[in-house]
Amino acid sequence: xxxxxxxxxxxxxxxxxxxxxxxxxxxxxxxxxxxxxxxxxxxxxxxxxxxxxxxxxxxxxxxxxxxxxxxxxxxxxxxxxxxxxxxxxxxxxxxxxxxxxxxxxxxxxxxxxxxxxxxxxxxxxxxxxxxxxxxxxxxxxxxxxxxxxxxxxxxxxxxxxxxxxxxxxxxxxxxxxxxxxxxxxxxxxxxxxxxxxxxxxxxxxxxxxxxxxxxxxxxxxxxxxxxxxxxxxxxxxxxxxxxxxxxxxxxxxxxxxxxxxxxxxxxxxxxxxxxxxxxxxxxxxxxxxxxxxxxxxxxxxxxxxxxxxxxxxxxxxxxxxxxxxxxxxxxxxxxxxxxxxxxxxxxxxxxxxxxxxxxxxxxxxxxxxxxxxxxxxxxxxx
Amino acid sequence: xxxxxxxxxxxxxxxxxxxxxxxxxxxxxxxxxxxxxxxxxxxxxxxxxxxxxxxxxxxxxxxxxxxxxxxxxxxxxxxxxxxxxxxxxxxxxxxxxxxxxxxxxxxxxxxxxxxxxxxxxxxxxxxxxxxxxxxxxxxxxxxxxxxxxxxxxxxxxxxxxxxxxxxxxxxxxxxxxxxxxxxxxxxxxxxxxxxxxxxxxxxxxxxxxxxxxxxxxxxxxxxxxxxxxxxxxxxxxxxxxxxxxxxxxxxxxxxxxxxxxxxxxxxxxxxxxxxxxxxxxxxxxxxxxxxxxxxxxxxxxxxxxxxxxxxxxxxxxxxxxxxxxxxxxxxxxxxxxxxxxxxxxxxxxxxxxxxxxxxxxxxxxxxxxxxxxxxxxxxxxx
Numbered sequence: 001x002x003x004x005x006x007x008x009x010x011x012x013x014x015x016x017x018x019x020x021x022x023x024x025x026x027x028x029x030x031x032x033x034x035x036x037x038x039x040x041x042x043x044x045x046x047x048x049x050x051x052x053x054x055x056x057x058x059x060x061x062x063x064x065x066x067x068x069x070x071x072x073x074x075x076x077x078x079x080x081x082x083x084x085x086x087x088x089x090x091x092x093x094x095x096x097x098x099x100x101x102x103x104x105x106x107x108x109x110x111x112x113x114x115x116x117x118x119x120x121x122x123x124x125x126x127x128x129x130x131x132x133x134x135x136x137x138x139x140x141x142x143x144x145x146x147x148x149x150x151x152x153x154x155x156x157x158x159x160x161x162x163x164x165x166x167x168x169x170x171x172x173x174x175x176x177x178x179x180x181x182x183x184x185x186x187x188x189x190x191x192x193x194x195x196x197x198x199x200x201x202x203x204x205x206x207x208x209x210x211x212x213x214x215x216x217x218x219x220x221x222x223x224x225x226x227x228x229x230x231x232x233x234x235x236x237x238x239x240x241x242x243x244x245x246x247x248x249x250x251x252x253x254x255x256x257x258x259x260x261x262x263x264x265x266x267x268x269x270x271x272x273x274x275x276x277x278x279x280x281x282x283x284x285x286x287x288x289x290x291x292x293x294x295x296x297x298x299x300x301x302x303x304x305x306x307x308x309x310x311x312x313x314x315x316x317x318x319x320x321x322x323x324x325x326x327x328x329x330x331x332x333x334x335x336x337x338x339x340x341x342x343x344x345x346x347x348x349x350x351x352x353x354x355x356x357x358x359x360x361x362x363x364x365x366x367x368x369x370x371x372x373x374x375x376x377x378x379x380x381x382x
Numbered sequence: 383x384x385x386x387x388x389x390x391x392x393x394x395x396x397x398x399x400x401x402x403x404x405x406x407x408x409x410x411x412x413x414x415x416x417x418x419x420x421x422x423x424x425x426x427x428x429x430x431x432x433x434x435x436x437x438x439x440x441x442x443x444x445x446x447x448x449x450x451x452x453x454x455x456x457x458x459x460x461x462x463x464x465x466x467x468x469x470x471x472x473x474x475x476x477x478x479x480x481x482x483x484x485x486x487x488x489x490x491x492x493x494x495x496x497x498x499x500x501x502x503x504x505x506x507x508x509x510x511x512x513x514x515x516x517x518x519x520x521x522x523x524x525x526x527x528x529x530x531x532x533x534x535x536x537x538x539x540x541x542x543x544x545x546x547x548x549x550x551x552x553x554x555x556x557x558x559x560x561x562x563x564x565x566x567x568x569x570x571x572x573x574x575x576x577x578x579x580x581x582x583x584x585x586x587x588x589x590x591x592x593x594x595x596x597x598x599x600x601x602x603x604x605x606x607x608x609x610x611x612x613x614x615x616x617x618x619x620x621x622x623x624x625x626x627x628x629x630x631x632x633x634x635x636x637x638x639x640x641x642x643x644x645x646x647x648x649x650x651x652x653x654x655x656x657x658x659x660x661x662x663x664x665x666x667x668x669x670x671x672x673x674x675x676x677x678x679x680x681x682x683x684x685x686x687x688x689x690x691x692x693x694x695x696x697x698x699x700x701x702x703x704x705x706x707x708x709x710x711x712x713x714x715x716x717x718x719x720x721x722x723x724x725x726x727x728x729x730x731x732x733x734x735x736x737x738x739x740x741x742x743x744x745x746x747x748x749x750x751x752x753x754x755x756x757x758x759x760x761x762x763x764x
Contacts, residue, residue: 001483045621050435051441053435053509057505058512058513060509061462062463063463063621063750073621074620075619075757076463077470077474078463079461080444080460080461081442081460094483095478102477126439127435127440127441130446131439237457239445239449239456239457240445242445246449369442372445373442
C-alpha cells in the first residue's frame with residue numbers, strides 16, 4: 001500500500017448557517033483545502049455525510065459537491081457511517097489513493113442540520129441507531145447514551161460531577177478556535193446546574209449540532225516536497241452490533257479497541273506515543289469509554305484522567321484540543337474530518353494557544369451510532 | 383494496483399417484500415455471495431444504498447448489515463451515488479482490496495422501497511436530482527427524463543415506437559430470470575398503449591422500483607485457484623453537473639463517455655470487444671444515450687440498434703440480458719450490483735436461455751441522477 005500524505009486542510013465555522021445551502025458550505029471547505037494544497041482539481045471526491053437525504057432532500061451528494069466546487073468531472077461519492085461518516089470518507093479516499101487508482105483525492109465532511117425543526121433533527125440523528133429494535137421503542141439517540149452513562153456510573157461508582165472536566169476542557173480549548181460553535185468558558189457549577197436532557201445527561205454533557213464542513217487533500221507521499229509532511233501512519237475501521245442490547249458488554253467500545261489496536265500496530269507505537277488525541281466526545285460518557293478502549297485508562301477509570309488534569313493541552317493525554325464535539329460542535333457527518341483537520345493543525349504547530357508542545361503523533365477516533373461503527377486514524381509529522 | 387477477482391455472487395428476488403426488513407433482504411444476498419465464494423467472513427463490507435435514511439429511518443447501514451449478516455466486526459460503510467450507489471460501492475470495495483488494506487471485501491447493493499406510499503417514494507427518488515434548482519421547481523425524476531426524451535425525439539426525429547425494442551427485449555429476457563420483478567412478454571402494441579406517466583415516457587418506458595439486494599465477494603486475483611476466474615479489467619467513475627440545465631449538451635452523457643473511455647483504456651479494448659453490456663435502462667431514453675456515449679452508436683442513433691435487432695442476446699450488442707432495470711427491476715441502490723452479478727452470470731455461462739454465446743468480456747454501467755454520477759466496469763473471464 002502506498003503511503004499517503006495530507007497536503008491541504010480547510011474548514012468552515014460551525015454554526016446555524018441558515019443563509020447557506022449544503023453545497024455552499026461543503027464547497028467553502030473544499031476550496032479552502034484545495035487552496036491550502038496549492039491544487040485546482042482532484043481525481044476523486046469523497047463526501048462524508050450522514051443525513052443529506054433526510055434533512056436536505058439531497059442524495060447524489062458527491063456529484064453535487066463536485067459540481068459546485070468546480071471539480072472537473074472527478075469521480076465522486078458520498079460515504080455514510082452515521083456519525084463516523086467523516087472518518088469513513090477519509091478512509092475510503094485513503095484506500096483509493098493508496099491503491100494507485102487515484103493520484104489525488106479531496107475528502108469533505110459536511111452536515112447541514114438546521115433546515116429542519118429541532119424535533120426532526122432528533123429523529124434524523126436517531127437513524128444512527130437500530131431503527132427496528134431501538135427507535136421503534138421510542139428511545140432517542142441521547143436516550144441511548146443516557147442508558148449507557150447511568151449504568152456506567154452505577155457499575156463504577158462515579159458521580160455526575162466527575163465527568164465535568166471533559167466538558168470544561170473542551171469549552172476552554174474552543175475559546176482559541178475561531179471555527180468553533182461555542183465560545184464560552186464553563187465551570188463545575190455551570191456543569192452541575194445545566195438543564196437535564198435525558199438523565200444523567202444534561203446540556204453540558206452533550207455536544208451541540210450545527211452546520212459545517214471540513215476538508216482534506218491527500219496525495220501519495222512521494223508527491224510531497226518542500227513542506228512539513230503530515231503522513232497517515234494508521235487507518236482502521238471496525239464494527240460492533242448496531243443495537244446496544246445485543247452486546248455482551250454495553251460499557252466497553254469493542255470496535256474502538258479493535259480499530260485502535262490495529263492503528264497502533266500499523267504505526268508501530270502504543271498509546272503512550274500519542275501526543276494529541278481527538279476523540280468523539282458527543283457526550284461526556286463517550287470520552288471516558290473512548291479513553292478506556294484505546295488503552296489510555298483502565299476500564300471504568302476514564303473520568304480519572306480528567307479529574308487528574310491529564311486531558312488538557314499540556315497534560316499527558318490532550319483531548320478535544322480545539323474544542324472537541326462538545327464545544328467546537330458536532331455537524332455529524334463532518335465531525336470526523338474536523339477531528340483530522342485539528343490533528344493536522346497540532347502536528348503543523350498551528351494550534352495557537354492550545355498547541356500541544358512538540359506534537360508529532362496524533363490520533364483521531366470517530367464513532368458512529370452508539371459504538372457500532374468506529375474508525376481510528378493516526379497521523380504523524382516528519 | 384493489485385488485480386481483483388470476483389469469486390462470489392448472490393441476489394434476492396426483486397419484488398414488494400413487505401414481510402422482510404432492509405437488513406434481512408441485504409443479508410440474504412450477502413450470505414448467498416459468501417456461500418458462493420466459500421467464505422464465512424470478509425474484512426470489509428461496502429453497502430451500496432441510496433435512500434435508507436429517507437425510506438427506512440436507518441442510517442449506519444454498513445454496521446447494520448454487517449451485524450445482521452454475522453460479519454465479525456468487519457469495517458463497514460454505506461456508499462451513496464444516487465442510483466449509481468451499487469457500482470460506487472463496488473468501486474470503493476475494489477480500491478480497498480487493490481490498495482492491500484483489505485484482503486477481501488463483500489459488496490452489497492440494497493434498496494427497500496416499499497415501506498412508504500408511492501408518493502413518498504417519488505419524492506425520495508427525486509433526491510437524486512438537484513434539490514434546490516430542480517426539485518424546488520416541482521419536477522419529478524421521471525419528469526426530468528421526459529424532458530430529455532422529448533428533446534431527443536425532436537432533435538433526431540425519432541417517434542415513440544422507435545424506443546419499443548429496448549422494453550420488449552428487456553421483458554423477453556426477464557422471463558428467463560427467476561430474480562426478476564416482471565415476468566411477462568410485451569408487444570409493440572402494449573408499448574404504444576401503455577399508460578402515460580410524463581409525456582413522452584409511459585409505463586413501459588419506465589423501470590419498476592422494488593425491494594431487493596445483490597452482492598459480490600472480491601479478493602486479490604492471486605488468491606483464486608481452481609475455477610473460472612472473473613477479473614475486474616476496468617473501473618472508472620465520472621461526474622457531470624447535477625442539474626441538467628447546467629450542461630452544454632443535455633442529450634449526451636458526458637460522464638458515461640468519460641468513464642467508458644477510461645475502462646476501455648484500462649482493459650486495452652474498445653466497444654467492439656464487449657460481448658455483453660448491462661446498461662442503465664431506467665427509462666428507454668437512457669438505453670439510447672448510454673449506447674451512444676459508450677461508442678456503440680453514433681450520436682442520436684441509439685434507437686437504431688434496437689430496431690435492427692442488435693440488442694438481443696444473440697445480437698451484436700446484447701443489453702439487459704437478464705431483464706435490465708426495465709423488467710428485472712430497479713431497487714435503486716442495489717441496481718449496480720445486480721448489473722455486475724448478471725455480467726458474472728454471463729461470463730460464467732450461467733445465464734440459461736439468455737446466455738450470450740461465448741461471452742468473455744462484459745461491461746456494466748450504472749447511472750446516478752440524470753447522468754450526474756456514472757460508473758462503468760469491465761469484467762472478463764479467463
